[in-house]
Amino acid sequence: MDQHYVYILYSETIDKYxxxxxxxxxxxxxxxxxxxxxxxxxxxxxxxxxxxxxxxPSRTEAIKAERFIKSQKSRKFIREIILNGWKK
Structure with missing residues (x-):
């Protein structure tokens, strides 16, 4: 299986993740x-x-994590991941 990534970008221009x-x-x-x-x-x-x-390790797991992060609808949650890494 190919490795996949969940990524978080930030735009200072529009202050969005x-x-x-x-x-x-x-x-x-x-x-x-x-x-x-x-x-x-x-x-x-x-x-x-x-x-x-x-x-x-798989696209399926990356998609699940992406959906979970998005479902939180929380900048605070995203900042926590950026500072402390993924802990699920």
């Missing part, structure tokens, strides 16, 4: 920061900064 999952964090960050290729809402937050990338 973005949580996603990917196989290649560097490539995904590059996409979010490319105004030519990025046609999703994150385009308005350029530049995005990678705050943390958390490795998972």
């Amino acid at each position: 973005y949580v996603g999952q990917t196989e290649d964090t560097e490539k995904r960050l590059s996409f979010h920061n490319d105004p030519e290729k990025n046609n999703i809402w994150t385009q308005r937050g350029i530049p995005w900064v990678l705050k943390i990338s958390i490795a998972f």
Whole structure:
């Protein structure tokens, strides 16, 4: 199985966090920061900064973690992950 990552980006421009999952964090960050290729809402937050990338052994586990983080709807929860890592 390929390793997958949950990543958290931050945009100072719009003061927002973005949580996603990917196989290649560097490539995904590059996409979010490319105004030519990025046609999703994150385009308005350029530049995005990678705050943390958390490795998972499968895409399924990464998706579950991504959904869990998003379901918390909490900046405080996201900041806690950034400061102390993933603990679930």
